[in-house]
Amino acid sequence: MSNSLANSVADSLAALLPSAADADRPWLVWYAPGERVELTGRVLHMWQCKIAGLLMTEASSAAPAGPLVHLDLGVHWRTLTWCGGVWLVGGAAVFAAPDSVVDQVDISVAFAPEGLHADAEVQVLVPREPLARRWPGALPPLVLDGVADVMPHPDSFTAGPFNGAAAAIVQYPGQAPDVPVQVSRDALAADPAGPRTGPARGRGAGARNVGSRGPGARRNRPGGGPRGACGVARRPDRSTRLPRCRRRAHAGGRPAGGRRSAGAAVTPQ
Template identity: 40%
Template structure:
């Protein structure tokens, strides 16, 4: 399924990408298939709205700006896409677990026990779609993302100017700057993305699809494994979602 024609060239930054998504209206841009049959669909406008609220939280609560380092300790998930989009919009450096010398200012995680002794500010994310609060004991001073994000405005308020030469994404394999973060645009198709890939590769793949005006059907790792073993189910999903497998 073609969602939109390929754009005229590279998208320079996440700010431009989010502006396009916000103006997109009701077209589906991210459909999530999680464990236990969970399905979440976000239009471009809704995806940008979630990111905008999260930008406001990061800036107002943590003074997020170029130079701030945020560890995003989350699996492949639609909420991971929202948090990284927001961090990049604020000019932040997103560090993934396993990167050498992380030294985070803020940690965004669904597993707070892993970071209880780290000393960084902590944001705890609940992954289930209907979660209104974290289902567990929050460490002292931690922010419950499920309830906190909803209190922030739908439009981005003041946000620092992004420094294109700052690191945007740091992994064990290296770093990518804000200037080169968004890959070459895709072909404007609706694409099924396997959630078993490395988080960094999946996230940058999403950016490339959206930059080309396309749409993503993203699966959790467990769902991707089930689809690989069930060709009939995979065919039904592709037909229902009017999606295609990645090219190449």
């Protein structure tokens, strides 16, 4: 089986994730005060493959169905890179409201030590800074660095195939009886912007999904991949006046329209 994600599986969810071939346009644009982060499909693919490699290496005791990965990253572009890595290994991303009691998880990933799940087999701290190469300062004992320990892993990953009925997202709503809600891989692939699960209902409540790339995106690239749309996300405290992400007029050009703002395109170092 090829190491290329685009050719490796027929899995409905994996087929929507970016591949190394998606290098000519942005897949995700993130806005926060004083910050603009743009990731092409190729860069996002590299991040998710490296994260998948870390998950496979560290989650040795995870169930055959895939690891449960608790993400306490709020509404942030790094959340999507970790979701992609989780889904490549067949796991489920676990999101929780602040007052939820989360069941056992295999891996916990957070921006701050207090956000880590105390009973997780593996704990990972991720720096917020877009160009950070490592966690700022000393890490707690046995906690991994969400950048420095990710970067050594390969830029490619052979995925699946996985059962479409398996959970892709597990959401703890934080309301009685606080029973976790699951979204399957097939359901998420069928409607990526569908039910409001994930970080938007937790610590990052109020986030706005301006645009997303899903089954309805125009498909005109050789090889069948979606083309002509990208995801735009912002922090809740960001102005609602956001640039539009339009379809390219021709392959290899910059997106038509839109406004450049302070920030940086992020590439794994």
